[in-house]
Amino acid sequence: MRRTILLFTCLLFTAAQGLRADDVKAENPSSVVRVNVTNQPWDFAHPWGKHPPYSRRAIGTILAGNRVLVTAELVANANYVEFETAEGGQKVPASVEVVDYEANLALLKTDDPDFLKPYKPLELTHANIGDTLSVWQLESNGALLVTKGPMTTAEVTRYPTDDSPLLVYRMTTPLQFRDSSFTLPVVKDGKLAGLVMRYDNTTNNAEVLPAPVIEHFLTDAKKAPYEGFARVGIVSSPTRDPQFRRYLGLTAETPGGVYIAEVLSDGPAAKGSVEQGDVLLEVDNHPVDSDGNYKDEEYGKIAIAHLFSTKRYDGDGVKLTVFRKGAKKELTVTLKHRPVESYVIEPYVNDRAPKFYILGGLVLQELSRQYLKEYGADWQKKAPEQFVYYDRQQNELFKNGPKKIVFLNRVLPSDLTIGYEELGQLIVTRINGVTIQSLADVPQALEQATDGLHKIEFDSEPRFIYLDAAAVAAAQGDFQRKYRLPAMQRLD
Amino acid sequence: MRIFPALMTNRFWPIALALGLLASPVFGQPNEIRKSVARITNTMEDANYRLPWLPGSMATGSGTGWVVGPDRLITNAHVVSNARFLTVEKEDDPKKYIATVEHIAHDCDLAILKVQDPAFFKNTKPLLLGGIPELESTVAVFGYPIGGERLSVTQGVVSRVDFRTYTHSVLDSHLTIQIDAAINPGNSGGPVLQDGKVVGIAFQGFSGDVAQNVGYMIPTPVIAHFLKDIEDGHYDRYMDLSISITNTLNPAMRKGLGLTDDDRGVMVSSVQSAGVCAGKVKVGDVLMSIDGHDIASDGMVELDGERVLMSEVAERKFLGDEVKLGILRAKQPMEVAVKFDRAWPFLMQANSYDTQPAYVLFGGLLFQPLSRNLLGAYQFQSDRVNYFYDNFVSKEIYKEHPEIVVLSAILPDPINTYLAEFREGIVDEINDRKIRTLKDAADAFAEKPEFYVIKFIGHARPLVLERSAVEAARERIRRRYNVLAEQNLTPTEFTSASR
Numbered sequence: 001m002r003r004t005i006l007l008f009t010c011l012l013f014t015a016a017q018g019l020r021a022d023d024v025k026a027e028n029p030s031s032v033v034r035v036n037v038t039n040q041p042w043d044f045a046h047p048w049g050k051h052p053p054y055s056r057r058a059i060g061t062i063l064a065g066n067r068v069l070v071t072a073e074l075v076a077n078a079n080y081v082e083f084e085t086a087e088g089g090q091k092v093p094a095s096v097e098v099v100d101y102e103a104n105l106a107l108l109k110t111d112d113p114d115f116l117k118p119y120k121p122l123e124l125t126h127a128n129i130g131d132t133l134s135v136w137q138l139e140s141n142g143a144l145l146v147t148k149g150p151m152t153t154a155e156v157t158r159y160p161t162d163d164s165p166l167l168v169y170r171m172t173t174p175l176q177f178r179d180s181s182f183t184l185p186v187v188k189d190g191k192l193a194g195l196v197m198r199y200d201n202t203t204n205n206a207e208v209l210p211a212p213v214i215e216h217f218l219t220d221a222k223k224a225p226y227e228g229f230a231r232v233g234i235v236s237s238p239t240r241d242p243q244f245r246r247y248l249g250l251t252a253e254t255p256g257g258v259y260i261a262e263v264l265s266d267g268p269a270a271k272g273s274v275e276q277g278d279v280l281l282e283v284d285n286h287p288v289d290s291d292g293n294y295k296d297e298e299y300g301k302i303a304i305a306h307l308f309s310t311k312r313y314d315g316d317g318v319k320l321t322v323f324r325k326g327a328k329k330e331l332t333v334t335l336k337h338r339p340v341e342s343y344v345i346e347p348y349v350n351d352r353a354p355k356f357y358i359l360g361g362l363v364l365q366e367l368s369r370q371y372l373k374e375y376g377a378d379w380q381k382k383a384p385e386q387f388v389y390y391d392r393q394q395n396e397l398f399k400n401g402p403k404k405i406v407f408l409n410r411v412l413p414s415d416l417t418i419g420y421e422e423l424g425q426l427i428v429t430r431i432n433g434v435t436i437q438s439l440a441d442v443p444q445a446l447e448q449a450t451d452g453l454h455k456i457e458f459d460s461e462p463r464f465i466y467l468d469a470a471a472v473a474a475a476q477g478d479f480q481r482k483y484r485l486p487a488m489q490r491l492d
Numbered sequence: 493m494r495i496f497p498a499l500m501t502n503r504f505w506p507i508a509l510a511l512g513l514l515a516s517p518v519f520g521q522p523n524e525i526r527k528s529v530a531r532i533t534n535t536m537e538d539a540n541y542r543l544p545w546l547p548g549s550m551a552t553g554s555g556t557g558w559v560v561g562p563d564r565l566i567t568n569a570h571v572v573s574n575a576r577f578l579t580v581e582k583e584d585d586p587k588k589y590i591a592t593v594e595h596i597a598h599d600c601d602l603a604i605l606k607v608q609d610p611a612f613f614k615n616t617k618p619l620l621l622g623g624i625p626e627l628e629s630t631v632a633v634f635g636y637p638i639g640g641e642r643l644s645v646t647q648g649v650v651s652r653v654d655f656r657t658y659t660h661s662v663l664d665s666h667l668t669i670q671i672d673a674a675i676n677p678g679n680s681g682g683p684v685l686q687d688g689k690v691v692g693i694a695f696q697g698f699s700g701d702v703a704q705n706v707g708y709m710i711p712t713p714v715i716a717h718f719l720k721d722i723e724d725g726h727y728d729r730y731m732d733l734s735i736s737i738t739n740t741l742n743p744a745m746r747k748g749l750g751l752t753d754d755d756r757g758v759m760v761s762s763v764q765s766a767g768v769c770a771g772k773v774k775v776g777d778v779l780m781s782i783d784g785h786d787i788a789s790d791g792m793v794e795l796d797g798e799r800v801l802m803s804e805v806a807e808r809k810f811l812g813d814e815v816k817l818g819i820l821r822a823k824q825p826m827e828v829a830v831k832f833d834r835a836w837p838f839l840m841q842a843n844s845y846d847t848q849p850a851y852v853l854f855g856g857l858l859f860q861p862l863s864r865n866l867l868g869a870y871q872f873q874s875d876r877v878n879y880f881y882d883n884f885v886s887k888e889i890y891k892e893h894p895e896i897v898v899l900s901a902i903l904p905d906p907i908n909t910y911l912a913e914f915r916e917g918i919v920d921e922i923n924d925r926k927i928r929t930l931k932d933a934a935d936a937f938a939e940k941p942e943f944y945v946i947k948f949i950g951h952a953r954p955l956v957l958e959r960s961a962v963e964a965a966r967e968r969i970r971r972r973y974n975v976l977a978e979q980n981l982t983p984t985e986f987t988s989a990s991r
Contacts, residue, residue, distance in 0.1 A: 261953040389876070392875060419739050419740070420742060463738075465742065467744050471744070
């Protein structure tokens with residue numbers, strides 16, 4: 001898992017262009033602190049324990065209200081966070097106030113009211129293609145290292161959690177390696193235009209988490225509870241193919257438009273009566289082209305996801321003009337954030353311990369992408385094929401449940417599990433005849449033993465096994481001691 | 493584990509290496525054995541899955557065969573697969589004789605050859621089959637390894653008798669004997685002798701970097717089974733129960749299934765609905781005996797004094813035979829007779845040979861049924877295609893899709909230039925008609941609707957082709973890509989039974 005995160009950092013920098021001293025003065029060196037973080041993720045392969053801790057140093061940008069902005073990746077599963085002054089190296093404990101892993105942003109604070117006082121908070125500014133942007137790093141003596149480069153692109157693309165495309169700026173800049181190289185501020189005219197999210201040292205391309213996304217996050221962060229970026233809940237497909245357009249009945253009077261290939265069940269679009277097969281022609285009177293772009297006042301042609309996610313907020317209504325059965329139709333959709341817990345296979349699990357239940361040596365868990373990522377950087381090839389397939393196709397496969405997929409991770413062998421040692425990676429469908437929709441269903445199902453036996457059913461071979469209910473109950477203590485397990489279950 | 497067939501066509505050993513390697517008879521085998529062993533040269537042509545209207549690559553390989561009956565040679569199927577021209581030669585005869593394949597059994601890697609000129613069999617004598625040799629006893633391997641023109645004989649001891657995958661089909665496992673004699677490319681098909689009788693046919697080994705002095709031979713029960721099967725002039729293939737079983741070692745499992753403490757019985761964990769046990773055996777049944785042989789809790793039975801997997805009992809059956817299963821169902825003992833009325837019909841996960849790829853080309857879109865060969869030719873990236881392939885049998889995908897029709901390639905043309913996103917898609921419906929086989933697709937394309945609307949599994953946006961556009965593009969695509977034929981729907985043993 002750690003390796004995955006490192007992909008998005010910018011550790012291997014090459015030569016940089018020099019900057020004259022007066023350039024540096026024009027920038028604002030007193031608006032950043034070092035942020036030192038010790039992360040310790042849970043080990044989803046051994047859900048009772050954690051991975052060894054590791055530490056990272058980053059640069060936090062000071063914003064109004066004594067808050068420090070960093071990327072969410074930096075503080076995922078953080079055990080300890082501290083601020084450190086760039087010059088002098090004074091340190092103070094800090095904590096995460098708001099974090100959004102989908103927007104990849106976090107706001108940090110400290111209880112020491114004086115620590116951030118001497119600093120001048122940065123304001124935000126939007127940047128655009130052709131602007132020259134400065135990337136800030138800190139030298140070991142606290143001096144600011146500024147590397148400039150042009151912004152080349154504004155585009156909607158995937159963020160680290162994979163499931164939520166949002167706006168990014170791209171820029172070309174030759175960054176050098178410095179020890180606090182995570183979460184670098186990108187500055188235009190002394191104001192914050194974004195944070196470096198990914199850097200490729202072979203092409204010198206940086207992807208910048210941009211100001212519009214940060215502003216949206218900061219607006220959401222003022223409200224409690226934090227809602228997150230809203231989504232419309234459709235999967236769309238281009239209508240460039242003239243044969244397809246004629247088939248759909250689209251004419252010169254209905255130019256552009258994207259085909260709505262999927263409407264996520266229970267999503268905002270579904271609730272707003274959008275149907276699979278509709279052609280989306282307009283969003284809030286912005287015409288949608290046949291590739292799914294609209295003309296943004298600021299960035300020009302850009303994917304409509306930007307309009308739904310970043311320019312609108314959770315709870316906002318949007319007017320969709322769709323083409324259905326030869327006629328235009330107007331629909332109103334109330335945008336909503338999709339909570340990560342609502343996924344059958346959660347795309348990420350941060351700051352939460354994995355649930356598990358050990359039943360006579362059978363380690364039962366809920367399937368999540370976090371678990372699959374324990375198979376390493378190429379988990380999509382190495383993790384069990386069925387699980388990877390289920391993860392990727394979950395919207396299609398689990399329209400009607402279950403709530404979660406409970407699976408047998410492995411068997412910790414004992415005399416109770418003779419003959420079962422090699423079982424693992426099996427999806428549990430029922431226990432004692434009770435359908436298992438989540439791990440929380442397990443304890444109740446275990447009260448239904450018949451003839452003193454628990455019957456555990458799987459969706460594939462061996463299809464079912466039995467355990468001796470009394471022997472399992474009696475052996476729990478011994479078992480926990482023998483395998484030195486800190487707990488035999490965690491269900492919340 | 494990497495196993496290579498003993499005949500390697502692509503890395504054919506230089507003949508010069510083998511010249512002058514004159515093997516003397518190792519331990520005084522009578523001379524007529526040498527006279528009855530032949531060198532087989534095969535000019536083969538692979539199927540072309542990327543351009544299925546054209547022939548595939550050509551190669552020459554060699555192997556060994558021996559006289560098994562009146563005017564017949566036996567060898568490995570892989571020695572004579574995809575043959576376009578076959579010759580056989582004997583050590584003491586300068587002539588090259590032209591041979592043809594009479595029977596070929598890809599599931600047990602055996603084949604029977606006829607030789608056009610009866611003069612070939614002069615001075616030869618059919619070799620006799622023996623039994624299963626004792627462990628640690630010595631055997632001699634006869635053959636033409638690494639392409640030599642003189643017969644080579646090596647010897648070794650019998651290391652173990654076991655069930656093992658036959659890599660020629662890769663889907664089949666049968667009884668196999670491991671020996672420590674050197675078996676090299678070209679030995680394939682050669683007889684392994686003991687006391688003047690054939691006790692096996694050399695057929696596969698490991699490449700040197702995996703294991704050394706490990707060679708495998710097909711034992712006589714498998715050879716005899718093949719010879720008996722073809723007595724009626726037709727090869728019916730191996731019979732199979734098409735169920736899977738799981739052990740009953742666990743005391744709670746045994747109690748739950750109603751078993752006593754006698755170490756007997758295995759639980760049925762799947763019953764293929766296309767197999768012979770469908771409707772007769774159920775998941776959760778415990779198999780206690782097979783044809784009167786007690787089944788141990790690890791699935792072994794005692795047969796001719798050897799402990800072997802219970803499937804060996806089914807292995808010895810022929811089409812039309814019956815097997816009697818002693819079953820404990822819901823704790824009640826019962827007897828079930830299962831008739832082997834068909835061989836397992838779905839072979840797409842096996843290597844296929846001697847067949848031309850099935851395909852339909854329509855509007856520059858190439859549709860092909862998913863198979864091991866197709867996967868090898870294209871290296872599909874789609875996780876869905878790979879999932880459907882791997883789970884074709886285990887999840888009984890064949891019930892809905894006896895053939896998985898894949899849009900394997902697109903020959904670019906103005907009418908399909910926007911369709912790249914559909915490549916590697918699995919066809920589900922065409923114009924609301926369910927597509928179960930490639931023929932269903934061909935039938936749907938033979939109709940004349942205004943639009944052809946093709947739905948792919950998990951891809952809610954349909955692919956749409958206008959009939960007028962397809963018709964206008966047809967000749968253009970044929971000419972531009974030299975398409976000799978737009979479809980091949982000829983059924984073969986590897987295509988689904990439902991065709």
